[in-house]
Amino acid sequence: MEEYSEKQLAILKVAERLFADQGFHGTSVRDIAQEADVNIAMISYYFGSKDKLLETIFRYRMEASRKFINExxxxxxxxxxxxxxxxxxxxxxxxxxxxxxxxxxxxxxxxSQASPVRDLIWELKGEMLGLMQPIVTQAQEAGIFYKDVDVEMLMTTLFGTIHQVIPAQHILKKSAPATVTNDDEFREYVKTRVSTHLKKLFKAILTHEF
Structure with a gap:
């Protein structure tokens, strides 16, 4: 896994926040430099360009997941x-x-505009699918998992459910129990709720134990 300096990580986190808030095309290198309190030349030195900076964010975020799944x-x-x-x-x-x-x-x-990382997104999603496939296949060959399983749809269900939960948290707050009194407790409540739902769903699909 590539190592990043504290300064590089600070720039990556500022750029990530600005790209999320303003979009890739709506964020300039100058914006990032001002927010990160560095000069533009330093960003160019570390990352080369805004396109490469965005690619680095993706690779930084995905490297840990790649290592986890391989282990x-x-x-x-x-x-x-x-x-x-x-x-x-x-x-x-x-x-x-x-x-x-x-x-x-x-x-x-x-x-709809051209993006330097669109192909990278699908490459990384394909890689995640390729890493999950052997877990399912080996269990199918051992007679543990049901043969007729669409692994691509399983991964789509996993990512799609969590993606939907992120913007829907204000709705989920309304159904949170009264014992959930702060943001940290709410985050743990949401994680537990989503985890329980997905594990029941995946078990039913993979083993036909409803």
Whole structure:
């Protein structure tokens, strides 16, 4: 995994927030430099261009997930369904904890203007699918998972559900129990609620245990 300096990470986080709030095309390198309290030359030195800066944000956010899934694949102590559940919790924590990044993902996929990372988005999603596929396939071959499973739709369900939850949190707050009294408790409530729902759904699809 590539290592970044504190200054590079500070620039990446400022750029991520501005790209989420203003869009890639609506954010200038000057905007990023001012917010990060650095000069434009430093951004050019570290990243080369605004396009490369956005690509770096994507690679930085996805590297940890790639490492996690590879380690999960190599783990021989977990049952297949436990691996799937770990995957579900990983992406819930990641996506709800990186809402600026998820906003950029959604915006760039729907943006009609040319984007330097649109192909990268689909490349990374394809990679995530390719990493999950062996978990399901190996369990199918062992007779643990049902044969007729659409893994692409499973991943779409996973990402789509969490993507929908992010902007719908103000609605979910209305149904939160009275014991949830602050933002931290609400975040944990949402994570638990989404996790429970997805794990029940995936178990039903993968094992036909309804």
């Amino acid at each position: 999960l694949l190599e783990n021989n102590t977990l049952e297949p369904l436990e691996k799937i559940n770990s995957l579900i919790d990983r992406f819930i924590n990641k996506m709800l904890g990186e809402q600026y990044f998820q906003c950029i993902m959604s915006r760039e996929q729907l943006n």
